[in-house]
Every structure is written in structure tokens, then in C-alpha cells.
Amino acid sequence: MKLFDYWRSSAAYRMRIVLNLKGIEYEHVSVNLAKGEQRGAEHLARNPLGLVPALELDNGTLLTQSMAICEYLEDVHPNPALLPADPVARAQVRAFCFDISGEMHPLYNLRVRNYLSDELGHSGEVVDKWYAHWTTWGLSALEETAQQLPKRGDFLFGDAPGLAEAFLAPQYYNANRFNIPLGDFPRLNAAFDAVKDLPAFKAAEPENQPDAE
Amino acid sequence: MKLFDYWRSSAAYRMRIVLNLKGIEYEHVSVNLAKGEQRGAEHLARNPLGLVPALELDNGTLLTQSMAICEYLEDVHPNPALLPADPVARAQVRAFCFDISGEMHPLYNLRVRNYLSDELGHSGEVVDKWYAHWTTWGLSALEETAQQLPKRGDFLFGDAPGLAEAFLAPQYYNANRFNIPLGDFPRLNAAFDAVKDLPAFKAAEPENQPDAE
Numbered sequence: 001m002k003l004f005d006y007w008r009s010s011a012a013y014r015m016r017i018v019l020n021l022k023g024i025e026y027e028h029v030s031v032n033l034a035k036g037e038q039r040g041a042e043h044l045a046r047n048p049l050g051l052v053p054a055l056e057l058d059n060g061t062l063l064t065q066s067m068a069i070c071e072y073l074e075d076v077h078p079n080p081a082l083l084p085a086d087p088v089a090r091a092q093v094r095a096f097c098f099d100i101s102g103e104m105h106p107l108y109n110l111r112v113r114n115y116l117s118d119e120l121g122h123s124g125e126v127v128d129k130w131y132a133h134w135t136t137w138g139l140s141a142l143e144e145t146a147q148q149l150p151k152r153g154d155f156l157f158g159d160a161p162g163l164a165e166a167f168l169a170p171q172y173y174n175a176n177r178f179n180i181p182l183g184d185f186p187r188l189n190a191a192f193d194a195v196k197d198l199p200a201f202k203a204a205e206p207e208n209q210p211d212a213e
Numbered sequence: 214m215k216l217f218d219y220w221r222s223s224a225a226y227r228m229r230i231v232l233n234l235k236g237i238e239y240e241h242v243s244v245n246l247a248k249g250e251q252r253g254a255e256h257l258a259r260n261p262l263g264l265v266p267a268l269e270l271d272n273g274t275l276l277t278q279s280m281a282i283c284e285y286l287e288d289v290h291p292n293p294a295l296l297p298a299d300p301v302a303r304a305q306v307r308a309f310c311f312d313i314s315g316e317m318h319p320l321y322n323l324r325v326r327n328y329l330s331d332e333l334g335h336s337g338e339v340v341d342k343w344y345a346h347w348t349t350w351g352l353s354a355l356e357e358t359a360q361q362l363p364k365r366g367d368f369l370f371g372d373a374p375g376l377a378e379a380f381l382a383p384q385y386y387n388a389n390r391f392n393i394p395l396g397d398f399p400r401l402n403a404a405f406d407a408v409k410d411l412p413a414f415k416a417a418e419p420e421n422q423p424d425a426e
Contacts (some may be wrong), residue, residue: 048357049312049350061301065315068307075300087288088274094281099262102278102315107325115346126333133328137262144261 001026002056004046006033007209010105010170011066012053016209017166018070020200022077026055030211033110050111067094067101070163082162093157093164096145100167104138108174132180139171139185146187154194156187165195172196173206214239215269217259219246220422223318223383224279225266229422230379231283233413235290239268243424246323263324280307280314283376295375306370309358310380317351317384345393352384352398359400367407369400378408385409386419 003019003026005012019026031037031052038050046054047064055063055072063069074083083090106112108131116122116130146156156164172192175182182189195201206212216232216239218225232239244250244265251263259267260277268276268285276282287296296303319325321344329335329343359369369377385405388395395402408414419425 044357048354049316050354051316057301063301063304063308065308065311067311067315068304071307072300072304075303087285088270088276090288091276091281091285094284095276095278098278098280098315102280102311103262103264103319106316106319112320115343119346120333120335120339122333130328133332141261141263144257 002029004029004031004052004054006031006052007206007212009052010174013170013204014166015053015066016204017201020203022073028210067097084158096164097167099142100171104134107134131178135175135180143185143188154190156191161195165191169201215242217242217244217265217267219244219265220419220425222265223387226383226417227379228266228279229417230414233416235286241423280310297371306377309377312355313380313384317347320347344391348388348393356398356401367403369404374408378404382414
């Protein structure tokens with residue numbers, strides 16, 4: 001398999017964690033978002049939205065959208081399972097993941113920050129405030145959600161790290177990168193602390209990617 | 214089941230289509246987004262992000278995030294199936310749905326439009342342009358994606374409407390509401406035309422909801 005990847009993309013980062021947790025070997029192909037390669041014809045042919053990650057299967061089939069790829073991997077490489085077996089618990093983990101990938105992350109994606117600065121003329125300070133606003137909004141709600149779960153251990157939904165932790169860890173990386181304070185989220189902080197040094201998470205860190213600058 | 218719903222929410226609209234396609238009866242409970250009820254304590258207890266839809270199961274369990282609820286319904290009410298059986302095809306439908314629910318829709322959610330106008334001081338015209346920009350960006354890419362699929366009929370991924378059409382139809386409703394031209398999307402237009410008058414889609418239309426104003 002080939003992962004079309006970029007070291008600093010948090011959607012690609014969560015995908016790397018998931019591939020590592022499942023023990024799936026993949027070839028890394030860098031799409032340099034800082035240089036705009038995601039908007040080049042070559043990458044648009046892979047994903048018309050111009051986003052990473054995309055996963056090319058060994059037969060050449062291309063899959064896009066990190067969560068769709070995670071579900072595909074659950075379907076075809078079910079062990080270790082990264083979603084619980086119970087339908088309600090599965091829905092809760094998926095909702096947690098979508099709160100991150102479909103509510104928080106799209107608001108501070110590069111294309112959106114570029115629109116705010118280039119089209120709307122906002123300063124870096126305003127764009128950073130936008131970023132911090134949606135991060136804090138999202139993590140506060142996720143902390144609430146996590147507090148409502150039956151506490152079972154450090155992991156959010158079970159006895160081992162799963163999709164929830166794979167989606168959460170890159171948000172922590174981003175928050176640290178943009179100096180957004182993370183003091184008020186005890187349950188999320190505990191979950192992050194429980195996974196951050198695991199090999200699957202460590203190997204997926206942006207700084208440990210071949211295209212890191 | 215109780216659906217926490219709002220007539221004009223496109224995430225709730227897609228949920229209504231899915232419940233109708235599956236023939237699941239539900240009780241409608243309105244959360245008036247225009248009046249800010251989604252930010253009231255009662256709704257925040259259901260969903261800390263303050264979003265609709267939320268689905269309350271008969272035992273009181275609350276589920277959030279439209280796609281997580283769709284997956285739950287696929288798990289427990291598998292007929293009619295709204296996802297294909299093949300893992301690659303499933304991934305493609307899911308990616309199509311996430312392109313809508315996780316890339317386009319969050320950018321023009323009410324909370325984001327409010328931030329643009331209230332926090333950043335933009336005029337209605339600038340907010341409408343933002344809305345049109347991300348709609349056209351998303352639908353152009355989805356048209357590309359749809360063009361790449363093997364053409365099998367009017368529906369996007371099979372012989373019957375599924376999650377892809379349920380997620381697409383509300384985008385068309387929104388585009389019409391905001392006068393965004395839809396001429397350049399022949400494949401998507403054909404899919405929309407094939408479903409728009411089906412009872413499951415018609416009954417889910419915003420104007421046909423009890424809280425429509």
C-alpha cells in the first residue's frame with residue numbers, strides 16, 4: 001500500500017497511527033502541502049478535493065478520507081479492532097472521531113486559513129485566534145463527552161487505544177504547535193498521556209516522517 | 214426513537230432521509246437553531262458540541278453525529294442497506310459522505326457564519342460568498358469523483374438510493390436556497406433528479422417538517 005501523506009497534516013497523522021496500530025506496512029509518498037502539491041493535477045487525480053491522506057491499494061485502487069480508510073481497514077484487517085463490537089459503543093467512538101475530523105479539523109485546514117488571510121485579508125493573529133477558538137470549542141465539548149463515558153481506564157472507550165485516540169493525538173500535537181493551552185481537559189489529557197509514547201503513536205509523529213523539515 | 218431535529222439543518226435533513234429510507238418511525242423534537250436552543254443547557258446535555266441531529270434510542274441512549282447514527286442504523290437495521298457490501302465500494306460511499314459532512318458542511322454551519330459576521334465583522338455579502346465558495350469547491354470535486362465511478366444508472370453507487378444520495382440532497386436544497394448555480398454538475402444533478410421526488414426524500418424536505426416556519 002502507498003500512503004499519500006504529509007508530515008504536518010493531522011488527517012495523514014491519524015492515518016499513520018491507525019496503520020501502525022494495525023501493523024500494516026506502507027510506502028510513504030509525500031504530497032508537500034506547503035508547496036501546494038495537493039492542488040497539482042497529479043494529486044487532484046487521486047483526490048479531487050486536493051486533500052491528504054489518500055491510500056493506494058496494491059491493485060491501484062485509491063481510497064480517500066481518513067475515516068473512510070479507517071473503516072475499510074476495519075473491514076479487511078479486523079485485528080486488532082480499533083472500533084468496539086457493540087453497535088452503541090461503535091457509534092460513540094465514531095461520533096467522537098467525527099467531532100474531530102468533521103467539526104474541528106475542517107475549520108483550521110490550510111485551505112481555510114488561506115481563505116481567511118488571502119481572500120478576507122486577515123492578519124496571522126486573527127487566523128491564530130480563529131484556530132484557537134475552534135480548537136478550544138471542540139476539545140471542551142469532547143472533554144464533556146469523555147466525562148460522560150463510564151470510566152474504564154486511561155483509554156477512552158476500551159482497554160486498548162483505538163480510533164478515538166488516533167484521532168485525538170494529532171489535535172494535541174496541533175494545539176501544542178499553536179500554543180493553545182490544554183490545562184482544562186483532564187480526561188482527554190489522561191487519554192493522550194496514555195498513548196503518546198506508544199510505538200504506533202511515536203512513529204506517526206510529524207517530526208519522525210521522512211518529509212519532515 | 215426521538216430525533217432532535219431542526220427543519221433547516223442539513224445534517225438533520227440527511228438523517229431524516231436515512232430514517233425514512235429505512236422505514237424507521239421516529240418522534241420529532243425541534244431544537245430551534247435560529248433561537249439558539251442548541252446552546253441551551255438542555256441540548257448541550259444531549260450533545261456538548263450543541264449540534265443537531267441527536268437520536269435518542271428507546272432506552273434513553275443518545276447518539277450524535279449524523280454519519281455515526283447512519284452507521285449505527287446500518288448495524289442494527291441492516292435492511293434496506295444504504296452502504297454497499299464490498300469493502301472498497303463502502304469506502305467510496307463513506308468518502309463521498311465525509312466530503313460533504315466533514316469538508317463542505319462544517320464550513321457553512323451556522324456557528325461558523327456567526328463567527329464570520331459577529332467576531333470578524335463581515336457583511337452578509339462576504340458570508341454568502343464564503344458559503345458559495347465552499348459549496349462550489351465541494352460539489353466540483355464530488356462531480357469529478359462521480360464522473361470517475363463506473364456509471365451504473367442514475368444513482369451514484371448502486372441500483373437504489375443510499376447514503377451518498379441522502380447526504381447530497383440537502384446540499385442541493387442549500388445551494389438553491391442561497392442561489393448558488395448548479396449547472397456544471399451533470400452527474401450529481403442526475404443523481405439528485407433521480408431521488409428528489411421519492412417519498413423518503415420528499416417527506417424529509419425542510420418545508421415538510423412540523424417546525425418549518
